[in-house]
Structures are given as structure tokens and as C-alpha cells.
Amino acid sequence: MKPMRVGLLGLGTVGGGTVEVLRRNREEIARRAGREIVVAMATARDLGKSRPVGLEGIELVAEAEAIVAHPDIEIVVELIGGETRARDLVMAAIAHGKHVVTANKALLAKHGNEIFAQAHARGVMVAFEAAVAGGVPIIKAIREGLTANRIEWIAGIINGTCNYILSEMRDKGLSFDVVLAEAQRLGYAEADPAFDIDGIDAAHKLTILSAIAFGIPMQFDKAYTEGIGRLTAADIRYAEGLGYRIKLLGITRRAPGGIELRVHPTLVPARRLLANVEGVMNAVLVKGDAVGNTMYYGRGAGAEATASAVVADLVDVTRMATADPEHRVPHLAFQPDRLSDTPILPMADVETAYYLRLRALDRPGVLADVTRICAERDISIDAIFQKEAGEGEEQVDVVILTHRTRERDIDSAIAAIQALPTIPAPVVRIRLEELS
Numbered sequence: 156m157k158p159m160r161v162g163l164l165g166l167g168t169v170g171g172g173t174v175e176v177l178r179r180n181r182e183e184i185a186r187r188a189g190r191e192i193v194v195a196m197a198t199a200r201d202l203g204k205s206r207p208v209g210l211e212g213i214e215l216v217a218e219a220e221a222i223v224a225h226p227d228i229e230i231v232v233e234l235i236g237g238e239t240r241a242r243d244l245v246m247a248a249i250a251h252g253k254h255v256v257t258a259n260k261a262l263l264a265k266h267g268n269e270i271f272a273q274a275h276a277r278g279v280m281v282a283f284e285a286a287v288a289g290g291v292p293i294i295k296a297i298r299e300g301l302t303a304n305r306i307e308w309i310a311g312i313i314n315g316t317c318n319y320i321l322s323e324m325r326d327k328g329l330s331f332d333v334v335l336a337e338a339q340r341l342g343y344a345e346a347d348p349a350f351d352i353d354g355i356d357a358a359h360k361l362t363i364l365s366a367i368a369f370g371i372p373m374q375f376d377k378a379y380t381e382g383i384g385r386l387t388a389a390d391i392r393y394a395e396g397l398g399y400r401i402k403l404l405g406i407t408r409r410a411p412g413g414i415e416l417r418v419h420p421t422l423v424p425a426r427r428l429l430a431n432v433e434g435v436m437n438a439v440l441v442k443g444d445a446v447g448n449t450m451y452y453g454r455g456a457g458a459e460a461t462a463s464a465v466v467a468d469l470v471d472v473t474r475m476a477t478a479d480p481e482h483r484v485p486h487l488a489f490q491p492d493r494l495s496d497t498p499i500l501p502m503a504d505v506e507t508a509y510y511l512r513l514r515a516l517d518r519p520g521v522l523a524d525v526t527r528i529c530a531e532r533d534i535s536i537d538a539i540f541q542k543e544a545g546e547g548e549e550q551v552d553v554v555i556l557t558h559r560t561r562e563r564d565i566d567s568a569i570a571a572i573q574a575l576p577t578i579p580a581p582v583v584r585i586r587l588e589e590l591s
């Protein structure tokens with residue numbers, strides 16, 4: 156089947172990340188989507204600019220209109236940001252019968268009602284997973300995974316820049332301006348960072364979440380919005396002293412008389428998971444009447460994290476456009492004829508780190524024997540300690556943490572250690588995963 160041809164508007168942080176992810180995972184994505192997905196055409200403001208991502212094989216054009224109207228382009232990805240030009244291009248793409256993928260929450264919060272109506276009339280999809288919480292698939296979770304529930308409320312850390320600023324100020328004592336500059340360098344901040352700092356970006360995202368949670372139109376103009384600009388280090392410290400962390404939260408709640416839609420700095424008890432979401436990470440807590448509380452966590456901004464959501468939308472649209480209605484989402488995520496025969500590893504070939512506890516006779520040379528056994532099997536020791544023997548005791552506990560190593564090597568080391576005359580009891584082994 157011929158590749159799905161994508162036209163990309165914007166080659167900045169997210170556009171570049173999208174090109175990179177599509178290229179790097181090209182085969183895997185084709186196995187899931189049922190067709191290869193290729194960026195065939197792209198545009199940016201300055202086509203002469205040097206970019207961190209290679210653009211080989213992509214036709215660069217100066218006029219975005221040439222992309223949205225091109226007969227060979229099936230999906231237009233809007234990643235230029237802003238409202239006016241982006242709105243015109245998205246509306247033009249829809250009018251030309253193209254599916255649209257966008258990460259532009261400002262566009263959707265302000266013009267989403269009009270855009271979705273036009274897409275509905277034209278029979279095309281507008282997908283926007285990347286518009287809320289970067290790489291976290293929160294749109295899919297609410298729209299599909301929680302569809303049985305009456306959503307009661309949502310509370311989320313949905314601006315990575317603000318969360319990054321608050322975390323760095325608290326943990327490293329850095330000044331607001333220094334941390335903001337770093338967030339800009341890392342590609343987290345909006346083109347106008349006031350959108351982040353003043354809570355506007357979070358309100359855009361909350362408007363989208365509220366619409367899909369409660370089945371209401373986008374109503375950004377009704378959102379209460381207060382940013383982090385007036386927070387002081389003293390407030391952060393006092394809140395800590397009282398057992399709270401200050402987070403910029405977006406909260407939308409079904410209340411008796413209507414729906415709350417508000418973004419503001421909020422004290423959250425330090426013991427809550429949400430209070431421990433740090434840096435650019437986002438987290439969204441959703442309360443459904445049937446499921447109770449559920450939480451979705453991940454990188455909320457940045458090139459490849461956001462591209463992850465953009466590409467997921469591209470795969471969804473490709474499946475919709477390609478497969479017959481009964482086979483849109485393959486049972487095993489990959490197309491049935493594209494499953495691979497990669498083997499499941501036997502446990503002996505698995506690599507992980509280990510905690511070992513040995514009961515050892517308190518004699519000279521015991522530790523030397525144990526470390527020699529490890530060294531002979533290329534097992535690198537990360538930490539080792541021996542508990543002091545109690546009064547009159549002849550045996551001591553020795554605890555070893557290893558670096559990552561193969562299970563077959565640790566099995567062999569344990570067998571050799573247990574065979575030592577100075578080790579009177581079986582070695583206790585617990586696997587250790589840093590999960591970093």
C-alpha cells in the first residue's frame with residue numbers, strides 16, 4: 156500500500172521532533188498503522204534556517220497554502236502555533252478534505268467549536284492528543300478509556316514550564332528568570348512565555364479537557380485564570396512548613412449549579428502524588444463515578460514527548476482512513492500480518508540489578524571470596540555492607556547491591572557463594588530496577 160503522505164506546517168521544536176520520531180520508528184509505526192507514514196512536504200517561516208533534524212526526502216515549500224491544497228497530501232499537521240494563521244490554514248485544509256493533526260491548544264480553545272463543526276460537515280478528522288499534557292495520552296484516556304463514567308472532576312498539572320519553574324525554584328533556590336530562560340532553551344515554553352506564566356496555556360488545555368469530560372463546547376473566555384507571577388519564595392517555604400506544595404493546577408468540576416473552570420496556584424498536601432510531580436512532568440487526576448480516581452503522568456512538553464502524541468494521532472488517522480470499519484484498531488495494536496517473531500527472553504538472559512543478602516561466618520577473607528566470585532563473572536558491585544556481629548554471634552549479614560548483570564551470571568555466582576564453607580545459609584536474592 157502506498158505511504159500516507161503528510162504535510163507538515165512548522166519545523167520548530169515539535170515539528171522537528173515529529174520528523175525525527177517518524178523517521179526513527181518508521182518500520183514499527185508502519186506495522187501499527189498498516190501503512191508507512193511519511194512527511195512528504197513541509198514549511199516554516201525561514202526555510203534557510205539550519206535545523207537540528209535532517210530534512211532529506213521532504214519537499215520544502217515557502218507557502219503553507221501549497222501544502223493544505225496539495226492533492227497528494229492526506230493529513231496536514233499544524234505545528235506553527237498561534238491563532239490567526241493557524242486557524243486559516245486548518246480551515247483551508249479541512250475545506251480541501253484533509254485530515255488535520257494539531258498540538259495547538261490555543262487554536263482549539265478559542266476556535267475549536269468552529270473547526271470541529273467544519274470538520275464534521277466535511278467528514279474529516281481533527282486529532283489533538285498533543286494539545287494537552289504533551290506526551291501523556293490524556294485525551295484518549297478521557298474520551299475512550301473512561302467513557303463509561305460520569306466524570307466528576309479533573310485536576311491537573313498541565314503546564315510543564317510553570318511546574319519546572321516552581322520545582323527548580325524550590326529545590327535549587329534558582330531565580331524565576333534563570334529557570335524561565337532554561338525552560339525556553341529546552342523548548343518547553345510557548346513562543347510568548349507569558350502564556351505559560353500567566354496560566355493562559357493551562358487554561359487553554361483545561362478548556363479542552365472540560366469540553367471532552369462534560370460534553371460542553373469550548374468556553375475559554377469563561378475560564379478563571381491566575382498564573383504564578385505573584386508567587387514568592389516565602390509563600391513556597393511557608394506552604395512547605397505547613398505540609399503543602401504549591402502547584403499551578405487546572406481544575407474543572409461538575410458542581411450543582413454548573414461547571415468550575417479555573418487555573419490558579421494551589422496548595423496541595425505534600426503527601427499527594429500530584430504534589431510530587433516535578434519539573435516538566437505533567438499529571439492529570441480524573442475522578443469518574445465508576446472508576447474513582449485515576450491519574451495520568453508523563454512529560455508535558457519538549458520535542459519528542461510532544462511528537463509522541465502527534466505521531467499517535469497520525470497513526471489513528473491512518474488507521475481510520477485505511478482499514479475497513481471492523482478492523483480499525485488491531486487487537487494486538489500491530490496489524491495482524493505484521494506481527495514479529497522476536498522471541499521472549501528466557502529468564503537466564505534477562506539483565507537487571509540485584510540485592511543479595513548473605514549469612515556469613517565472621518572470618519577474615521569471606522568478603523574477598525565473595526567479591527572474587529563476582530569479579531570472575533563480570534558482576535560489578537555497586538554497594539556492599541556488613542552488619543556488625545552482635546555480642547557472641549559468629550555469623551553476620553552481608554548485603555550487596557550489584558550493577559545490572561545477566562541472570563545466568565548471578566545464578567552462577569549465588570551457587571558458588573553458597574558452596575563456600577563460610578556461607579552457612581542460602582543467599583537471598585531480590586531483583587532491583589532503578590526505573591530511571
Ligand code: NAP
Nearest residue numbers: 165166167168169199200201234235236258259456457461
Ligand atoms: P516553535 O518551536 O516556535 O516552532 C514553530 C514553527 O512554526 C517554526 O518552524 C516556525 O518557522 C514555523 N512558523 C511559525 N509561523 C509560521 C508561519 N506563519 N508560516 C509557516 N511557518 C511558521 O513552536 P513549537 O514549540 O514547536 O510549538 C508548536 C505548537 O505546538 C504550538 O501550538 C505549541 O503550543 C504546541 N505545543 C508545543 C509543545 C512544546 O513542548 N514545545 C508541547 C505541546 C504543544 P521557523 O522555524 O522558520 O521560525
Ligand code: HSE
Nearest residue numbers: 314315316343345456
Ligand atoms: N508551554 C507548554 C508547557 C508546552 O510548558 O506545558 C506544552 O504544551
